[in-house]
Amino acid sequence: MASRKGGAEVDAFVRRPDPAYAVILVYGPNAGLVHERARALARGYVENPDDAFQLVRFDGDDISSDPSRIADEANTIGLFGGRRSIWVRAGSRNLAPALAPLIAHPPTDARIVVEAGDLQGRNPVRALVEGARTAMALACYADEGRDLPAVIDMLLNEFGLSADRDAKQLLREMLAPDRLLIRRELEKLAAYSHGSKIVTAADVEAVLADIGGSVLDSVVDAVFSGEPDTMDRALTRLFQEGDDASVVIGAALRHAMTLHKTRVAIDLGASPDRAADAARIFFKRKDAFNRQLAKWRAGTLESVIATLRDAQAQARRNGGLGEVLASRAFLTIATRAARA
Template identity: 35%
Template sequence: MAQKKAGEVDAFLSRPDFSFPIILLYGPDPGLVSERAEAIAEKSGVDRSDPFASVLLAADEIEKDVGRLYDEALTVSMFGGQRLVRVRGAGGGKNLAEAVASLADKRLEGALMIVEAGDLKKSAPLRTSVERSKYAIALPCYQDEARALDRMIDEEMASAGLSLDRDAREELKSRLGANRLASRGEIRKLCLYAYGMERIETEDVAAIVGDVSADAVDEAIDAAISGEVKKLPGLIDRLVEAGTAVFQLQQSLLRTIQQLQAMREIVERQGEPVGRVVERRRPHFRRKAALETALSAWPLDALARVGRRIEADILTSRKESAMALTVTRQMMLSIAVEAARHRRR
């Protein structure tokens, strides 16, 4: 099976094996997926400024016109040499998965295809078609862990000729992680802020670095489910400015609503206290109060209805990608308003 484990991906990136002309990168952090795809593209040797040699396609466009992918993948370069085809925003689309499976049956001649996808389940058609193929490889990309964050911080600090004291490093790490590109951008912004200094301290981090950690996503989700209507717009704006992907907000919200639905069923049908049900889930202490508030407020039927609405809005966002942020913002605000009404009853 043509796939790598998450811990093996860095080694592959250092020396990409182009005997696999179709490379799928997938994971929950779009920034990390994009950064790794860019690293492979750079090492391919293709001139990406040449429109005849390099092409970028959107997955939703391929779903509407799958022939475009075949045309680009099978076209021979006019001036010789390899062509590069990159596909961004892949997910559960049927046409793309079938096309990749078909193209991977035989070795692509004269073309390298890089497909960037979201967090694909094991059963996802796109992932399974690549993993089963002889001429394609799947590379899982997961969110930065502490070691990866430290390595990225060290790279940027060394490049800028700066150093961090221990407390400043811990403060910086606490604000990073939800999006690889956004995290690197925040570090570079900090280095620019500290130009001319020798050492960065905690106060410098607090002054300039935005919060792009997973905790910031959780804070926005908790505000929505617990009815913090006034607080929510600012949290959404902060995440968007930090580069957090819209689908990450959508999936986190849907997952939390589904968890609340399962917990509320225990409360209503088995009569267990809200506090005990939440405690059994072992949530982070910062989330506990919001979960208890939401679980006390939302009735089971309302949670089921909201879950269906989120799924419908996610589908709308994928069909109309330009409207994804507007749809998600409106969805979260309306859920917060409804949560606030339930709390007052």
């Protein structure tokens, strides 16, 4: 019988994991959310997550040639006893042979957390976990607009803060639907609001107003405006700062989908101004967005969306090539925009 959760059930499970599941797979297209939940599950199981013996990290590709390493580590008993977490970040190679013995014979004092990308239903690891009674699969999808207020509340609550109605509305308009990026921006807001219990719209504008001019947005706008040189400089800076390639590609993908939706609405007779307003673009980016609308046709954007989806999937399967894949896809799109 498949053991799988999705949607609101996942957050409840992460808060109070069922001890019956020794192996937990966290996967999905929202890389930031996948990482956040995997981290919470791995660290939350042990007394001291900063102790390298209690919390052991593995790169999936490194252990694929020796599948017994995870089982050996999970069944190791410490000198002073206690529970252990094994946190595995899956790569392009098949981890199913390494996980199968642990699912068949679960360790008593160890939890194995596997952090993975957007796995298809036929993926061997996902199929193995979903078909087991001793393992759990947690799917992580994008934080939709309707879910953002709850996400904002939850993350601010971690800092002992809440936001008033105007602040929530502004945050919803300004934040991209990726949990890692949302957390990063709310951490800045929490630091700024230290000593205050309520976050106001003025606080949001003071701290996050530069989101519209952020490096990530500079990359995306340069790509769709047809400015390959600007794109290359900003993308290099992003990667130097440690941004994940699949997250960067995801931002471009969301922008392409927003452009496509707006372009289709205009083609069907909607007012350009009203259609652009409905896209909820941050005000500092509206001029660039309108220029991009003039460059792109709906059919061409559909091709771009397919290109970005393929690049993101490949980046998740081949983490080491993520930056190359992002650069190649972005250059192709920027060149096409420059010719428009």
